[in-house]
Amino acid sequence: MSPLFDLRxxxxxxxGMRQARQSIGRGELIVLPTDTVYGVAADAFSPAAVQRLLDAKGRGRQQPPPVLVANAAAMRALVEDVPEPVQRLVERFWPGALTIVLPAQPSLSWDLGETRGTVAVRMPDHRITLELLSETGPLAVSSANLTGRPAAVTVDSAIGMLGESVAVYLDHGASKTGVASTIIDATSLVGVHDEPLVRVLRDGAVSRGDLREELGDLLEPEAASDA
Structure with a gap:
């Protein structure tokens, strides 16, 4: 069985942290706690590791994983631009449960799947995971479950679904909320677009009302977003 470390x-x-870092460096998968649900993580800059993550979840390249970062500076290195409305969101909701999709930095050499030139970025609100990210660099992270199954809110649930496909499991108790992050698409705010609006791709822990407080009319109307 893959080693399990109780970080409490x-x-x-x-x-546990040392073995997790070493596993990431070898292109292996780890399961780690976040502020939302448990995640399965891989080196974002290793195409083989990212493919291993997709395979473990039973997921295709059409569903590329988000990338977790240790801070906003790391995000800026991954994206083409951070428009002022997105900066406001980062200042209010990071670290936290908001994932932001932006055009990826074109000079980066990586392969997260069929991203269409974008990257989904989040800074999680979890002290231990942030510490790990500061040492490993950005990690491709998806919920630690098989596709179609509920997201794992405990490490035991993740083990039951992912088993030996993961090299190291890090336990930090049950997830604080068990509610997935909200995902927004802010790509239209970069460059020149006829209608620069932010779309909600997935409702989650950050409400549309909270988003509207920061974005105002830049947030796409709810009916249009649902459609």
């Missing part, structure tokens, strides 16, 4: 136990914290 100080005697397991350092060995």
């Amino acid at each position: 136990d100080e005697t397991q914290l350092l060995p």
Whole structure:
């Protein structure tokens, strides 16, 4: 069985973090806690590792994973531009449960799947995961479950679904909320577009009302977004 480390136990914290870093460096998968649900993670800059993540979940390249970052500066290195409305969202909701889709930095050499030149980025509100991200760099992370199954809110649930496909499991107790992040598409705010609007791709922990407080009329009307 793949090793499991309970990070609430100080005697397991350092060995667990060290083995997680080493596994990421070898292109392997790890399961880690976040503020929303447990995630399965891979080196975002290793195409083989990202493909391993997709295979473990039973997911195709048409569903590329988001990327978790340690801070807003890391996001800026991954995207083409951070427009001012997105900067306001970052300042209010990060670290937290808001995933933002923007045009990817064209100079980057990576392969997350069929992204159409975009990347979905989030800074999670979880101290240990942020510490790991600061050491590994950006990680491709998707919910730690098989496609079509409920997202794992405990490490045991993740183990039951992903098993030996994951090299290391990091446990930090049940997820705080169990509610997935809200995903928004802000790509139309970059460059010249006839109708620069932010679309909600998935409702989650950050409400549309909270988004509208920051974006105003830049947030696409709810009926149009649902359609």
